[in-house]
Amino acid sequence: MIDYIEVDGENSNLKELNCSNSNSLHSVVYLFSPKNKIYDFFKEEYQLDLENLLYEEEEVIHEISDTKTGKEELKILFILPHQNLKNDLNRKIKALVILKLEEKLIIVTSEKEYFISDFFKNTGENVERSEVNFIQLLNVSIQKVIKDVKEKREEISLLETQIQSSGPSGTIFDEILRLKKYLILLDFIIDSDRKMMLSLNLRVTIV
Numbered sequence: 375m376i377d378y379i380e381v382d383g384e385n386s387n388l389k390e391l392n393c394s395n396s397n398s399l400h401s402v403v404y405l406f407s408p409k410n411k412i413y414d415f416f417k418e419e420y421q422l423d424l425e426n427l428l429y430e431e432e433e434v435i436h437e438i439s440d441t442k443t444g445k446e447e448l449k450i451l452f453i454l455p456h457q458n459l460k461n462d463l464n465r466k467i468k469a470l471v472i473l474k475l476e477e478k479l480i481i482v483t484s485e486k487e488y489f490i491s492d493f494f495k496n497t498g499e500n501v502e503r504s505e506v507n508f509i510q511l512l513n514v515s516i517q518k519v520i521k522d523v524k525e526k527r528e529e530i531s532l533l534e535t536q537i538q539s540s541g542p543s544g545t546i547f548d549e550i551l552r553l554k555k556y557l558i559l560l561d562f563i564i565d566s567d568r569k570m571m572l573s574l575n576l577r578v579t580i581v
Contacts, residue, residue: 377401377402378401378402378403378404378494378495379402379403379404380403380404380405380406380491381403381404381405381406382406382407382486383405383406383407383408383409383412384407384409388411388412388415391403391405391412391415391416391419391480401477401478401479402478402479402481402494403478403479403480403481404481404482404490404491404494405480405481405482405483406482406483406484406485406486406487407484407485407486408424408425408428408482408484412424413425420473420475422449422473424471424482427451427469427471427482428468428469428471428482428483428484429469429484431451431469432453432467433451433453433566434450434451434452434453434566434567434569434570435449435450435451435570436448436449436450436451436570436573436574437449447473447474447475447476448472448473448474449471449472449473449474450471450472450473450512450570450574451469451470451471452469452470452471452472452512452515452567452570453467453468453469453470453563453566453567454467454468454469454470454487454515454518454519454563455467455468455519455522455556455559455560455563456468466559467559467563468483468484468485469482469483469484470482470483470487470490470515471483472508472511472512474508479508481508481511489514489515489518490511493510493511493514494511497510509571509574512567512571512574513571515567516564516567516568516571519560519563519564519567520564522560523557523560523561523564526553526556526557526560527557529553530550530553530554530557533546533549533550533553534550
């Protein structure tokens, strides 16, 4: 079955993040809420600015490069929407980082995403490790955003019906505008992620 473990960045379980550590038995690691100690580890061990990927990048990324040992290294930045619509956040997206380093697959998010936990737990019950395709996780991520689009469109439809029955209201108009702005963001995310998926499918098969 899948050798999968979750690592809470608050606890800094660096052993599981070290690809060269023979005591690290897990081939798939989901790391969430990383802190400074982990950022420093990634810079030293993998020459990777993980903090920048999580909090500064605004567009999808996928890079395939060769390591010093001659093996391919894969870096993916997928984007997801922030769910907190009540705040006018400067950064309205959040990152899903996927790293294929040596024989280990590391998934990183700034906070715990339960759909990722569910994906690996459900996959682990049904397939052997060799059959796991991380692109499936990206597909699940896109489907999650698409579901969000449908829900927000339904909310807008209900509000517009309310206007027709009760008359115009500034509060309702503001809410509709806010939801429509969010839909524009979701459409951008879906389009960006799908384009990257198309490119990835041409180059990457099974982990």
